[in-house]
Amino acid sequence: MPFFRRMEETAQRPVEEKPEPLAELRKAIAEARLPEHARQAVTKELERLDKTDPSVAEYSVGYNWVQFVLALPWNAATPDNLDLARAERVLNEDHFGLSRVKERVLEHLAASIMVSSRPRRVLVVDDERIALDNMAYVLGKDGHEVLTAENGRQAMEVLARTECDLVITDLKMNQMDGLELLERLKAASPQTELILVTGFATVDTAVNALKKGAAHYLPKPLNLDVLRSVSRDILDAKAKSRVARGPILCFSGPPGTGKTSIGRGVAAALGRKFIRLSMAGLRDEAELRGHRRTYVGAMPGRILAELKRAEVNNPVFMLDEVDKIGKDFRGDPASVLLEVLDPEQNRRFLDYYLDMPFDLSGVMFITTANIVEELPRPLYDRMEAIPFQSYTPLEKRRIARDYIAPRQMHGAGLRTKDLIFTDAALDTVIDGYTREAGLRNLDREIGSLCRKVDRQVLAGKLRLPASLDAAEVTALLGPPRFRPEAAARADAVGVATGLVYSEYGGQILFIETARMTGGGGLMLTGSLGEVLKESAQTALSYIRSRAGELGIAPNFFKECDIHVHIPAGAIPKDGPSAGVTIAVALVSLLSDRPARSDVAMTGEMTLSGRLLPVGGLREKLLAAQRAGVVTVVLPKANEIEWRVLDEDVRQAVRVVFAETAIDAIEEALQR
Template identity: 50%
Template sequence: MKWFRKKRDEGSQPESKGSGGQKVDDILKDPFADDLRMRIESASLPNHILEVARDECERLIKTDKSSPEFALGHNYIEFILSLPWNVTTKDDLDLTRAKDLLDARHYGLNPVKERILEFLAVKSLHSRQQAKILLADDEVIARENLSIIFEQEGFAVRSVANGLEAITAMENDPADILVTDLKMEGMDGLQLLQEVRRRWPDTGVIMLTGYATVKTAVTAMLKGADQYLGKPVNLTKLRDYVMELLNRNQRIQSLRGPVLCFTGPPGTGKTSIGRAIAEAMGRKFFRLSLAGLRDEAELRGHRRTYVGAMAGRILQGIQKSGVRNPVIMLDEMDKVIQDFQGDATAVLLEMLDPEQNASFVDNYLGLPFDLSGVLFIATANIVERLPAPLRDRMEEIEFSSYTLSEKQQISTRFLIPSQLSQHGLNPKDFNLLPEAVRSLVVDYTREAGLRGLEKQIASLCRKLARKTLAGGENSDIVTVEAGDIPDIMGPPPHFTTTAKSSPKVGLATGLVWTENGGEILFVEAARMQGNKQLILTGSLGEVLRESAQTALSFLRSNAEKFSLAPDFFESSDIHVHIPAGAVTKEGPSAGITITIAILSMLTGRAVRQDVAFSGEISLLGEILPVGGVREKIMAAGRAGIKTVVLPEKCDYAVRSIEPEVLENIEVRLVSRLEEVVDLALL
């Protein structure tokens, strides 16, 4: 109450009243006011927040409790007090424990786990660094006393006698904090301060002097000193200043940390591994789904002038977590709605920018809140949908499709025991053979992730539960073989597209990438009498249509090279069809496949059906690189393809693929279409 109570002459002044009609004496004796003041003073709020909270408290106390403004003001103060301004959790940076936990939660995803462990290793090394303090003072006793004090606090301390020696020491090993005297021989404290500010701007500087005056203090602060203390030194104040500057420097260094963005098909474990990261680091975790988000006020909050205003979902989540440095997962970021009504990605730009989020302002709070301690993890299925400035602020980590063996291992280790238990069955009483699990994966699912597989396993467990009840109590272990799966589950809902058995004229096999992983497709070409039309069917996108036009133009301009009649298109129509017309197809990857199919049809040379192609073609016959190489090779392996033809510039992507994926597949890298012709046509 020291900042509110005023002196009054007893009996000499008339009774004064607050704005709501309350007597000042009543206000001073109000238990509610005393309790609120005490809570504000004991909340350890930052200074700039404390001043605002005090002003709001005074305004609230003078407001009539029956007024609507009282409830609004009270809710605002309660929100300020509920935020964890200074509460953090200490990171657990044990890499062995983190690795074991990630392996226990997820099978596979080795590149993703490696990147996460690298991130934790950097934080661990940074946390082990000893804070460095440089003492510059011409008094030997002062240097020795301060050195002993700071060494006992765990700092690495160096001491020098003047400014010139301090510059040399900074050049050899820059310090985090410089504590310097003002008056020194050779180079005084102000000259040293100017040089340090010019060359090492992040170093905190505390100025000490036995000749403290207002003028010297103002001069030192104007030249860039962070704090100013007179001698004899108040050690408690000096220690507090040093810790404050160290915390500031650590925050600045932490701003350079990455914002991780997990990208990949649905069901590959992006959200669950984010939760595992929080568990491994010992941090609080909360997930924020951005799917369908349109209004930026959902993230930034509403101004208090609106009825029913509240803070944004970011500060609400931090409030619930109770700490200032949780792990926040921004899920489904690529599904944020961007239209004329609003663009919530503009708020994400500020939240995820390391240079801005240290002073994030929520509209409801109206005060800066430090988000620099938050570890943001974003997820997106198709990262290309995100605005370029937003992608620039994040480090993309790709979650690729699971291989067949990985799905089998995950099913055996995690999914099947879990689903059996959830359906009231004892996992020890059922034995699903590896062939049965393989049949579930291959014949009953078609996806890059695991959600569909988990649904099919759940369906199998329900049917086994019914058979168990129908058959009565039976202590024998039930063994499920591959041949039993169709009898239990019914006919497979999907059929696996396989390569044709014999070479065919005008039919080529291509490889494509979809949201659900890799697939193979067939390109058919036919020629008929007509008037120079290129007919394209199969629900093709604009880019794919342009690839077909490029392929035809290349063949027409190089007819002699491929032994074609120069006028082969004069009185003909060429029809290119890609089956599965109900499925929309788009992208440049089918350029080689279309060219080979047309060339095979024109020359009568059959195309090898154990060869599949993926690559964009230029008008000059150059083969340009494409993406999704791993998923495409996996699709080729499932379809029985023996040779995959890819652009030469995809060499790095091929070398980074696991040996398991490349097993029984020969990858041929080409740079021009002539090389493809020699490989493809008989």
């Protein structure tokens, strides 16, 4: 019957055997280009799994570990694009301004390109002409610059004239053998690697050569393919270590100034993949280094996990917000970064889950921070800080018109010709609705304008194309949220305007003073730090010691108390740069001379009245401009730094340089 016939045919058909999971792993291990130590580790683990019951938990843990090892990019790398002109073009296309930052990044890339493109020079030494020619020929085919010598003495003469990356030498030669050449080479040029080749291979000879510093030991008859492979690995590792020995770049500056986007631009310029890992709030060391496999639910650290996801071992890896790393009983993540960012140690980075060294020297690490002073000192010493400064109003207008507005219009369904932002409209958004060093709020406000225009168009209240001016911006966004504080304030006794720099850029602050009947007390309020309190004490002591010169009664402090307050009270404040501002406010109070509201100042003051230089000069000047300040008093010691600032920053406000507190007081108080 047909039914039973089909059953018989099915029974006779051979059953397709599914490949065993361990067989698949064996095949994957055989095909993978694993380092020798990794190959030995996974082979040993595979032997253990072969003897383990698949139903027990240890079997799945070991199986997952082997899969993770095989998935890591031990040898996979993207080739670098070594065109510096293209790199400069990529950075300029995506980023306006930041000229000093881009210049320093291009210098870093130029050094990496020079190291990567340097020809690899190999010296081949052998007294047998045929063997010498054969080795020189195959190495030349790989693109190496090959030099030759027929004995060790000739080799030392060549090395005295020319630096070589690798020496391949025979062991038995006339005049000077390979071992003596090895000893002299390591004494004269320790960075040059050496491969020893011999037809008299013994274990003792090999061990002796490796102890003396030989990179490898090959027996004769020589397999030229093995020689090419070993030479290539040694030269690749050396080139990688040279590139990795450059400084780790740390992009520092206020939020929204382009730190992350410049990192992406570096990756695009080099043709590498980009990885970003936020370090903010990270408190557990195991997040970076992983958990040991003995723990339930053990996982690798974030660094190796990201490399596995990227599938290459040489991405641009950005460690974002490293100044906000935490620390508690679970460990110190910053200590892990000491190993990750140190070129001497990251070639053998140990993840607890992997439990074997992994080479991170090919990774280009870039870190970002808002305040580099909050980084642990040993970590900061491994990095080169590149400061990202505040954008000027002109730069913001140009970026808004050429970059932000077209992107936001596209996101709102508008074409670039549908909506035109006049310069007055952009200036109104910048000055009246954003108060920042970067561009994030400006991006939000322009996006909000585009969406409001969409609603006006759909309601029939606006026809495209349209042009927005300052009045229409105010009508759409409402009353301006910011106004020039200094310009809106009248001159007052006991109130002076200072300039400060924080992680959010430059800002102005008002120092208010008051006196009342009392017995010589000094009250300080406004969430002040110890350094700022000491600055106030110094300013008061200076005024008491110079009371007659300043036109103040010598015994003023016996009959009154003085109160110094710095709004806003909920915001912590510290630093020495407000010393001269406190002194001006106190002199104004005690001499009844109003302080000019259009004058702001910054500078640390000593007990003798000298003004010391301060940092954040560019950001403070831009903050003064935003606040409507006309004149800024700076320490004379900052004049050199002021002269190298951009022209539009120097012209933003009138600058007066003061050597002493007396000079600042005379400029800031009404005459």
